[in-house]
Amino acid sequence: MKQLSMRSKNSLTGLLFISPWILGFLLFTAYPLFYSLYLSFQKVRITTEGIQTTFVKFDNFKDAFTVDALFTQKLLTFVQELVLSVPIIIVFSLIIAILLNQPIRFRNFFRMIFFLPVIIASGPVINELISQGVTSIPSIKDYAVFETMLSADSLFSSVLLYLMDNLIIILWFSGVQFLIFLAALQKIDTQVYEAAKIDGASNWECFWKVTLPSIFPMIVVNTVYTIVTFSIFSLNPVIEHIQTNMFQINTGFGYASALSWIYFLLIAVALGISVALLTVRGRKNYA
């Protein structure tokens, strides 16, 4: 009897501790989420008496893909950039983390530099940098090797061009990810490497058979983190488009809600696909 009352008291206190979050979730996340879903099926007009809505079925969603040429175009660009940038950010932050996991001098100094962009990467600052052309590596395009590679009008050359134009931005997005990888690398037991070495494994084999499997969960975490931060970054063209539509008279909140829901579903699909791909691959290779 006493045990039971202790338990219920415990669970009640726990609920009390998280009650701010429960209230906040209902008020600021769940309710807005459903309300914006509701708005996305409405034509919203703001009048002096408040907000007036008329039900328009799927018109907003239809308009987004048929009438609004800009939106689909921006969405496509976003998907392309996401597909290109996320693997690069992950691979790149992993490479830096492995480099810095060696016994080298000035480690803290390098860690400091690689994390710096996280501190100052706000939309307007990056916007200034892009408009100054600082975010692409200057003069690299003048090299003959690249010129020949770029002159061929193929998928490869457009990918390369995107990379060179946005290299610094892409790298600037990898600060947190690199620290997460570094922390994970430091947690790997050195004895595993010793054992692998005794069995005759090379550095290369050790990387694929020991390092990669042990930091695998962190790759998934980082992928999710990268996709999310990449999508909610305020410079993102889709987000700018949603914001402009919010305060336009002929489109308004209803249409903007529909856009943001399409965007949300797209991000969710992207997250789902990438996590699924990673875990399927992971099971095949390391189980």
Add this chain to the structure above:
Amino acid sequence: MASESLTNRKPKGTGIVTRLKKLAFGMKGNDGLLYKLFIYGLLIGIGFVYLFPLLYMISYSLKSLDDILNPLVNWIPTQLYLENYQAAYAVLKFLPTLLESLYVTAIPAIVQTAVCAVVGYGFARFAFPFKRTMFVLVLATFIIPPQVTVIPRYVFFNEIGILGSIQAFLFPALLGQGINSAIFILIFYQFFKMMPKALEEAAQLDGAGYLRIFLTLALPMAAPAIIISFLFSFVWYWNETYLAAIYFGNSLTTLPLELQKFVATYQQMYPQSGGEASEINEGINMAGTVMTILPMLVVYAITQRWFVEGVDRSGIAGE
């Protein structure tokens, strides 16, 4: 550290060649001179790419118009030209804007840290029905883009009349729904999970209540988590311009928001009638950018130890 002793290249025979080989490639495949050179070269190269925009900004912000137009002047200006900063200082209304930025950044950050600590503690130390479901929902809030909820929130804030004031940031933070609150709840969850159960039981035997245990026992132990959460919260609120622009309208401003309309403000302050001198140039633009990120750079210079060590100790990487 970990991959220190992986391959084993035994020197075959003696002589100068082998010794040179040993020096270049090392004993274990990763302690040779070539390898070291390669690693440092790579790190310095990448480090330069990272710093390139910063160096460019600082260099340009110190250039006079003549230096900018002069193709011979590349990185180092011919003279220390500070008028760009004077102009940018005026355009940004630097001091008042800085104070306002700190106000709308620090207070939500403190509130968010405090609330996330409480919620994280609740998740870590107590058992209650639907705990797992709720924890999943906490993490799910992280992947919902703010764009989806911003319109209803805007309407809602409008109705209760808190648009254009700091409360628009404060209320969500107070209820655990601030910027990236999910991450901070996760950090505190990980920290409080590590606290030994025996300590709590001992305090309970001494007659301490739950609140007291939390305040006097758990919180002091979580000091690193508190520092990290506050710092990150601070930086993320500072850099947030999308929500700030929508919620604050014209009544509150931050340095990044002022930077966003830098050119427009400049042209308003110095109408184009007075000849070339009044025209905005890259130098002034870059000076404005430098001034916008300067407070964050100062904060980072002071706190970088906590920042960097924070991520790997905070338990983000622990799960």
